[in-house]
Each structure stands twice: as C-alpha cells, then as structure tokens.
Amino acid sequence: xxxxxxxxxxxxxxxxxxxxxxxxxxxxxxxxxxxxxxxxxxxxxxxxxxxxxxxxxxxxxxxxxxxxxxxxxxxxxxxxxxxxxxxxxxxxxxxxxxxxxxxxxxxxxxxxxxxxxxxxxxxxxxxxxxxxxxx
Amino acid sequence: xxxxxxxxxxxxxxxxxxxxxxxxxxxxxxxxxxxxxxxxxxxxxxxxxxxxxxxxxxxxxxxxxxxxxxxxxxxxxxxxxxxxxxxxxxxxxxxxxxxxxxxxxxxxxxxxxxxxxxxxxxxxxxxxxxxxxxxxxxxxxxxxxxxxxxxxxxxxxxxxxxxxxxxxxxxxxxxxxxxxxxxxxxxxxxxxxxxxxxxxxxxxxxxxxxxxxxxxxxxxxxxxxxxxxxxxxxxxxxxxxxxxxxxxxxxxxxxxxxxxxxxxxxxxxxxxxxxxxxxxxxxxxxxxxxxxxxxxxxxxxxxxxxxxxxxxxxxxxxxxxxxxxxxxxxxxxxxxxxxxxxxxxxxxxxxxxxxxxxxxxxxxxxxxxxxxxxxxxxxxxxxxxxxxxxxxxxxxxxxxxxxxx
Numbered sequence: 001x002x003x004x005x006x007x008x009x010x011x012x013x014x015x016x017x018x019x020x021x022x023x024x025x026x027x028x029x030x031x032x033x034x035x036x037x038x039x040x041x042x043x044x045x046x047x048x049x050x051x052x053x054x055x056x057x058x059x060x061x062x063x064x065x066x067x068x069x070x071x072x073x074x075x076x077x078x079x080x081x082x083x084x085x086x087x088x089x090x091x092x093x094x095x096x097x098x099x100x101x102x103x104x105x106x107x108x109x110x111x112x113x114x115x116x117x118x119x120x121x122x123x124x125x126x127x128x129x130x131x132x133x134x135x
Numbered sequence: 136x137x138x139x140x141x142x143x144x145x146x147x148x149x150x151x152x153x154x155x156x157x158x159x160x161x162x163x164x165x166x167x168x169x170x171x172x173x174x175x176x177x178x179x180x181x182x183x184x185x186x187x188x189x190x191x192x193x194x195x196x197x198x199x200x201x202x203x204x205x206x207x208x209x210x211x212x213x214x215x216x217x218x219x220x221x222x223x224x225x226x227x228x229x230x231x232x233x234x235x236x237x238x239x240x241x242x243x244x245x246x247x248x249x250x251x252x253x254x255x256x257x258x259x260x261x262x263x264x265x266x267x268x269x270x271x272x273x274x275x276x277x278x279x280x281x282x283x284x285x286x287x288x289x290x291x292x293x294x295x296x297x298x299x300x301x302x303x304x305x306x307x308x309x310x311x312x313x314x315x316x317x318x319x320x321x322x323x324x325x326x327x328x329x330x331x332x333x334x335x336x337x338x339x340x341x342x343x344x345x346x347x348x349x350x351x352x353x354x355x356x357x358x359x360x361x362x363x364x365x366x367x368x369x370x371x372x373x374x375x376x377x378x379x380x381x382x383x384x385x386x387x388x389x390x391x392x393x394x395x396x397x398x399x400x401x402x403x404x405x406x407x408x409x410x411x412x413x414x415x416x417x418x419x420x421x422x423x424x425x426x427x428x429x430x431x432x433x434x435x436x437x438x439x440x441x442x443x444x445x446x447x448x449x450x451x452x453x454x455x456x457x458x459x460x461x462x463x464x465x466x467x468x469x470x471x472x473x474x475x476x477x478x479x480x481x482x483x484x485x486x487x488x489x490x491x492x493x494x495x496x497x498x499x500x501x502x503x504x505x506x507x508x509x510x511x512x513x514x515x516x517x518x519x520x521x522x523x524x525x526x527x528x529x530x531x532x533x534x535x536x537x538x539x540x
Contacts, residue, residue: 129538129539130539131536
C-alpha cells in the first residue's frame with residue numbers, strides 16, 4: 001500500500017472515530033462537554049512545516065475532517081482557529097490554548113500528504129481560564 | 136566552622152530570610168527539614184550550606200544530628216527555628232548546647248494556644264474561653280447555652296488553619312465533629328467572638344526588657360475564614376489608644392515571665408479594651424520581616440538571631456516610613472496556567488517588593504488559611520493612606536489565569 005492511500009485510510013479511520021465520538025451516548029455517565037472533533041495537522045513529504053490554510057488574515061495548520069471521498073482521496077477540511085488564553089487568534093504554537101471551529105473550509109487531495117498529527121481533543125472549545133482576583 | 140542550625144523553614148518569608156541573614160553574617164548554615172521538596176530544590180537554597188531531611192523531625196533525631204555535626208567539627212553557635220512547632224525545642228537545644236538563655240518555658244506556653252489561655256486566665260486581655268476535650272461528651276457541651284457567634288479553634292492551629300467562627304449550635308456540632316475526625320486527642324478552645332480592629336505587635340525581649348519593635352494594623356477579610364489581607368505598619372503610636380495596647384502587651388510579657396525571646400501578639404480593641412486573640416513565640420511569617428525592615432530599617436529576624444547568639448540586638452529605628460502590604464487571595468479553584476502583571480506591579484510608585492508564591496500547575500483555591508494567600512505587594516508612601524493606595528493599586532495588576540478543575 002502506498003503512502004498516499006495510507007493517509008487516505010488513516011483519514012477514513014479518523015472520520016469513523018470522530019463520528020463515534022459525536023454520537024456517543026451514555027445511560028450513567030454525565031458528559032458535560034460534547035466532543036465531535038478530532039483536531040489534526042497534515043504534513044507533506046517535501047516541507048517541514050505543516051500544511052496551512054488561510055482563515056481571515058491568519059494561516060492555521062489545524063483542521064477538522066468534514067467529508068472524505070474515498071474514490072478520489074479528496075477531503076473537505078474545516079479550519080480550526082488557534083486562540084491564546086485571552087481568546088485572541090494566534091499563530092504562535094507556544095501561545096496555543098484552544099481551537100475554535102470556523103465556517104471556512106478547504107478541499108485537499110490527501111495524496112499530497114504523508115503524515116497526520118492528531119491533537120488532544122481538549123483543545124477544541126476549551127473553556128477560557130478564569131482570571132483572578134476578579135477585582 | 137561556626138555553625139547555626141535551623142530547624143525547618145518555609146520557602147519564602149521570615150524564616151527563609153533568617154537563613155539568608157545567617158549566611159550573610161558568615162555562619163555556616165545547616166537546615167533540618169521535613170519538606171522533601173526542599174531537598175530536591177537545594178540549588179535554590181544557595182545560603183544553606185547543608186540540608187538534612189527527616190520524614191519527621193523529633194527531638195531525638197535533632198539531638199543525634201547535632202552530635203554528629205559536632206563530631207564532624209561544627210562549632211554550634213546557636214540552634215533556632217522560626218517555624219511552629221519547633222521554636223521552643225530549638226531554643227531548648229540552643230540553651231543546652233550553645234549556652235543561650237532563651238525563655239523556653241514561655242515559648243512552650245505560647246506554642247500551645249490552650250496553655251496560653253490558661254496561663255493568662257486572670258489577665259484583663261484574655262477573652263472568655265473554655266477548653267474542651269473532644270473525647271468528652273461534647274454533644275452535651277454544645278447545649279450549654281453558648282452565646283453565638285463563637286470562635287472554635289484547635290490549640291495547635293497555625294496560620295488560621297482550624298480556626299472557625301460558628302454562628303449556631305448546628306455549625307458548632309459540625310465543626311466539632313470535623314475536628315474529632317482529625318484528631319480526637321486535640322484540645323479545643325471555645326471563646327467569645329470579639330469584634331474590633333486587629334493589631335499585630337512584634338516584641339523582642341532581652342534581659343526582661345521588652346521592646347515593641349512594630350505595631351501593625353491588620354485588615355481582615357472574612358469569607359470562609361478570617362484571612363489577613365492587609366498590614367499597615369503604624370508610625371505614630373504615642374496616643375492613648377496605642378499606649379494602652381503597649382501596656383497590655385508589656386503586662387502579658389511580664390505575666391508569662393519572658394526574659395529573652397522574640398514573639399508577636401495579635402490583639403483586638405473591643406469596647407475600649409485590648410483583648411489578646413493569640414500570641415506566637417516568633418516573628419510573624421510572610422512579609423513581616425521585610426515590612427519592618429522597610430518601615431524602620433530593623434532586620435528583626437537578624438536581631439533575633441543575635442539574641443540567640445547572646446549578642447545585644449540593635450532595635451534602633453534608622454528611619455520611619457509608611458508601609459502597607461497587600462496580600463492577594465482568589466475566589467475560584469483551578470490549575471494555575473500563568474501569572475501576569477508582576478513586572479508591572481514592581482514598576483508602580485512606592486513598590487518595595489512583589490512576591491508571587493505559586494508556580495505554573497499549582498492548584499489554587501479561595502483562602503481557607505493564611506497559606507492560601509498567593510502573593511503580596513509591599514509599598515511605601517508619604518502617608519499611611521498613600522502607602523495603602525500604592526500597594527493596592529500595584530496588587531491589582533497581578534492576575535492569575537486558572538483552568539477550572
């Protein structure tokens with residue numbers, strides 16, 4: 001199996017797990033925060049930096065998988081916006097505190113990528129910190 | 136080499152400053168500690184020549200260590216502690232091994248709040264109190280027709296831990312049950328609730344002559360507990376209000392037969408009389424030493440070490456400056472993600488020192504004891520009001536970012 005199809009297979013698995021997360025229901029466990037996103041980054045063979053797409057004026061390397069066409073190995077990715085502790089958009093990894101969903105999408109051919117880096121689910125819609133003392 | 140043995144310290148505050156001043160005076164400092172984390176952070180204790188860890192510091196272990204150090208060539212100049220409950224044992228060993236003349240019996244009384252109350256039972260400054268044994272039928276005791284609110288505290292409480300104000304019989308029952316679960320052998324003091332301004336008095340007694348080093352007004356925040364969040368060093372203490380306080384303090388010192396010791400008393404002015412809330416056999420912790428140093432140029436911790444060394448302490452005021460210290464407490468629980476504003480606070484007018492206690496990842500919570508105060512700002516001003524404004528303004532720049540637990 002070649003590298004390109006390997007990524008496509010991985011994305012298929014990711015989409016399946018993401019759907020499972022979103023549909024998960026419990027009888028006895030109270031889940032306070034519904035999780036429906038596995039955030040990830042994509043890497044191509046020719047570049048060290050992750051693939052980025054522009055949302056408003058800032059490039060983001062963080063994505064959510066929305067749709068996958070297994071025939072063509074093309075995927076619709078929605079862009080996740082990185083924000084710092086203050087809720088301000090950031091492109092600095094050290095300042096990354098949370099990821100926010102956006103309406104912006106990009107269509108990619110997964111054959112162009114060789115690696116996927118999933119990120120902790122907790123980043124998505126992570127509540128902002130409380131700032132103390134309040135006054 | 137001339138050595139000073141310290142029994143326990145805190146990472147910041149008066150007891151830590153004692154280690155630093157001893158090293159500055161040229162002594163070899165040896166620290167005995169129960170805190171394993173200090174052993175792991177030895178690099179941060181540059182002033183400590185040797186650190187020895189014990190899971191539990193007992194008199195026997197301390198004596199063995201002193202003997203071992205002496206065998207290794209240490210010339211033990213004094214043994215001292217600024218941390219409860221080691222003050223009296225350190226003084227006792229200093230008297231035995233180093234020929235100091237510290238009033239050990241008085242220190243022991245001050246270490247035990249029940250003993251202090253009993254010893255001063257007849258003194259005018261002592262509030263109405265009762266000492267109870269938790270093994271007795273306290274369910275019967277609480278039906279004694281107490282007048283609420285009342286103060287309930289453990290005889291060995293420190294830093295406001297295990298001090299409660301109870302409003303009614305149900306709360307009293309709840310607190311006594313809690314204290315029984317902790318340790319049913321501990322003595323519990325029930326005393327009348329006294330409302331009024333609270334002052335802290337730092338005293339150093341040498342050859343039965345007591346010197347009031349500083350009188351500090353305390354601002355208290357009462358939420359879940361009594362937490363001191365502000366300290367104002369008083370400069371003008373000539374009027375009757377303060378003179379009555381000085382008289383009360385001096386008579387307490389006399390009654391406890393203190394000849395050589397450092398201690399601090401916390402008193403409240405209630406209906407025209409000074410009442411003793413508590414007293415401790417050492418300088419107050421936290422920023423107290425730095426506050427006195429900034430206000431009067433007196434390094435009280437250093438002068439206390441001199442007292443233990445048998446040298447005449449110098450308690451002359453080099454200057455008088457209005458000083459206020461603001462402590463920071465919070466209202467939520469969470470993991471500390473970051474702190475901002477420390478540098479900005481330091482740059483504010485009049486600011487002498489900014490200290491932030493917790494590091495990233497610390498679990499923080501609303502104050503249940505003085506240990507839950509997370510930082511302070513010491514500031515000066517041309518007037519007491521200006522000093523307070525400067526400290527409060529600077530402290531307002533410090534913000535803790537917390538992730539909810």
